[in-house]
Amino acid sequence: MxxxxxxxxxxxxxxxxxxxxxxxxxxxxxxxPPSAVVPAxxxxxxxxxxxxLPASLLLTLREIVIAYALAIAAGLGxxxxxxxxxxxxxxxxxxxAALYAVPAVVWYPSLxxxxxxxxxxxxxxxxxxxxxxxxxxxxxxxRQVSPHLIAVARAFGARxxxxxxxxMMPAMLFTLVGGLRTGLALAVIxxxxxxxxxxxxxxxxxxxxxxxxxxxxxxxxxxxxxxVLIVGSDAVASLxxxxxxxxxx
Amino acid sequence: xxxLIAVDRVGKRYQTSSGPVEALRDVSxxxxxxxxxxxxxxxxxxxxxxxxMIGGLVVPDDGRVLVDGxxxxxxxxxxxxxxxxxxxxxxxxxxxxxxxxxxxxxxxxRERRRAVATExxxxxxxxxxxxxxxxxxxxxxxxxxxxGRALAIDTPIVLMDEPFGALDEQTRLLMGEWLLDIWRRxxxxxxxxxxxxxxxxxxxxxVVVMTARPGRIKSxxxxxxxxxxxxxxSEMVALRATLxxxxxxESLRAMGER
Numbered sequence: 001m002x003x004x005x006x007x008x009x010x011x012x013x014x015x016x017x018x019x020x021x022x023x024x025x026x027x028x029x030x031x032x033p034p035s036a037v038v039p040a041x042x043x044x045x046x047x048x049x050x051x052x053l054p055a056s057l058l059l060t061l062r063e064i065v066i067a068y069a070l071a072i073a074a075g076l077g078x079x080x081x082x083x084x085x086x087x088x089x090x091x092x093x094x095x096x097a098a099l100y101a102v103p104a105v106v107w108y109p110s111l112x113x114x115x116x117x118x119x120x121x122x123x124x125x126x127x128x129x130x131x132x133x134x135x136x137x138x139x140x141x142x143r144q145v146s147p148h149l150i151a152v153a154r155a156f157g158a159r160x161x162x163x164x165x166x167x168m169m170p171a172m173l174f175t176l177v178g179g180l181r182t183g184l185a186l187a188v189i190x191x192x193x194x195x196x197x198x199x200x201x202x203x204x205x206x207x208x209x210x211x212x213x214x215x216x217x218x219x220x221x222x223x224x225x226x227x228v229l230i231v232g233s234d235a236v237a238s239l240x241x242x243x244x245x246x247x248x249x
Numbered sequence: 250x251x252x253l254i255a256v257d258r259v260g261k262r263y264q265t266s267s268g269p270v271e272a273l274r275d276v277s278x279x280x281x282x283x284x285x286x287x288x289x290x291x292x293x294x295x296x297x298x299x300x301x302m303i304g305g306l307v308v309p310d311d312g313r314v315l316v317d318g319x320x321x322x323x324x325x326x327x328x329x330x331x332x333x334x335x336x337x338x339x340x341x342x343x344x345x346x347x348x349x350x351x352x353x354x355x356x357x358x359r360e361r362r363r364a365v366a367t368e369x370x371x372x373x374x375x376x377x378x379x380x381x382x383x384x385x386x387x388x389x390x391x392x393x394x395x396x397g398r399a400l401a402i403d404t405p406i407v408l409m410d411e412p413f414g415a416l417d418e419q420t421r422l423l424m425g426e427w428l429l430d431i432w433r434r435x436x437x438x439x440x441x442x443x444x445x446x447x448x449x450x451x452x453x454x455x456v457v458v459m460t461a462r463p464g465r466i467k468s469x470x471x472x473x474x475x476x477x478x479x480x481x482x483s484e485m486v487a488l489r490a491t492l493x494x495x496x497x498x499e500s501l502r503a504m505g506e507r
C-alpha cells in the first residue's frame with residue numbers, strides 16, 4: 001500500500017519536473033511551467049485575476065446540479081417504463097441505445113438555437129449527456145433481476161410497487177449506481193463543454209477568456225479548479241457506489 | 250369438520266414451444282389442519298404446480314382451491330407461507346432482514362418485526378448469524394433462513410417445495426429432523442413436495458403419490474405412527490417398499506416420455 005503511494009508520488013514528481021524543464025525550454029507563453037501555475041492559482045483563489053470566480057463556480061455548479069437532477073428523473077422514468085413494459089422496451093430500447101452512440105456534441109448547436117446562450121442550453125446539454133447512461137443502466141438492471149426473487153416477493157404478498165421498491169431497485173443497484181456515476185461525469189462534461197463552446201458566464205467562459213487572451217497560466221489555474229470540481233463529484237459518487245456494494249464480495 | 254385446504258378437481262395446461270402440455274388433470278385433495286401432507290411423484294408430475302395453486306401463484310385452468318373455505322385468488326400471506334427449493338433469499342438483506350421480509354410487507358413496525366425475527370434465530374440455529382448476508386451462509390443455513398422467513402409471518406399453512414432438494418444427504422437428514430421438531434412445536438399445516446422416500450416416510454402424516462404427466466393422484470398413504478420414527482423397523486421398511494413400487498412405475502413412464 002505504501003509502495004503504491006510512493007510510486008504514485010514518484011511518477012507525479014517526475015512528470016511535474018519534466019513539465020517544468022520542457023516548458024522552460026519551449027515558448028513559455030504557450031507552455032506554462034508548474035512554477036508559473038502556482039502563483040496564477042494564488043491570484044485566482046485570492047480573486048485577484050478573476051473576481052467573478054465564486055459567481056462563475058456557483059453558476060456552473062448550479063447548472064450541473066439541475067442537469068443531473070433532470071437526467072436522473074428522466075433516466076429512471078424512461079428506463080423503468082421501457083424495462084417494465086416488454087413491448088415498449090423492444091420497440092424503443094434499441095433506439096435509445098443507438099442515440100447514445102451518436103457523439104452528442106453534434107446536438108449542441110441546435111440546443112443553443114433553442115435555448116439561447118444562457119444557462120438553459122448548458123443544462124439541456126448536460127441533461128442530454130447524462131440521460132442516456134442512466135436510462136440504459138435502468139434497462140439493463142431491470143433485465144438482470146431474478147424472476148425467482150420476484151415470485152418469492154409476490155408469494156409474501158408484495159404488490160407491484162413493493163416489488164419494484166423492495167426487489168427490483170436493490171437487485172439492480174449495482175448497475176444503477178454505475179450508470180448514475182457515468183451519468184454524473186457526462187452531465188459535468190456537458191455543462192462545461194457547453195460553456196466553453198458558447199456562453200456568457202460560468203467556468204467555461206472564464207477558461208475561454210483566459211485562453212483567448214493568451215493568459216495561459218491563468219487558464220491552467222482555472223482548469224485546475226474545474227478539475228477539483230469534477231474529481232470531487234466523482235469521489236462522492238464512488239463513495240455511494242462502495243456503500244451500495246456492501247453485501248457483495 | 251371441514252378441511253383447511255380443499256383442492257377441488259383442478260387441472261392445468263401449459264403452452265410450450267413443442268405444443269400444449271397437460272401438467273395436472275382432475276386432482277382433488279383435502280388437507281386437514283395440523284397435517285404434514287407430502288406430495289411425491291416423478292419429475293414433471295405437477296407437484297410444484299399444485300403447490301403453486303394452493304399458494305395462489307398459479308391459477309388453475311379447471312376446478313378451484315379453497316383455503317379455510319374461501320377460494321384462492323392470489324397469494325395470501327395471512328394464511329399461506331411458501332418455502333422454495335431455491336431459497337430465494339434477498340442477497341442485499343442480512344439473515345434478520347430476510348426473515349423480517351414478510352412482516353415488513355404487512356406494515357409491522359421495525360421494533361416488533363426485529364423482535365419476532367430475533368426470537369426465531371434460536372430455533373433456526375442461526376443465533377450468531379443474524380447480521381450475515383446470504384453469501385456468508387452454507388446451503389443448509391440459507392434454507393433455514395428461508396424457512397424462518399416463512400415462519401415469521403405465522404400463517405396456519407406452510408408450503409414447502411423440495412426445500413432440501415439441493416442439499417447434500419447428511420445435511421438433508423439433519424434438516425429433516427430439525428423441521429420435524431419445528432413442526433411438532435408449531436403444529437402448522439404443512440404441504441411438502443419431495444423426491445425423497447426417506448423424507449416422505451420420516452416426516453409425513455400422509456403421503457400422496459402422483460402419476461406421471463398429466464399429474465393425477467395415484468394413491469394416498471396414511472402414516473399415523475408416532476415420531477421420531479424408527480426408519481429401520483420392519484414396518485417402515487415394508488412401507489418404503491410399497492411406496493417405491495407405486496412411484497417406480499410412474500418414474501419409468503416419466504423417463505420413457507423423455
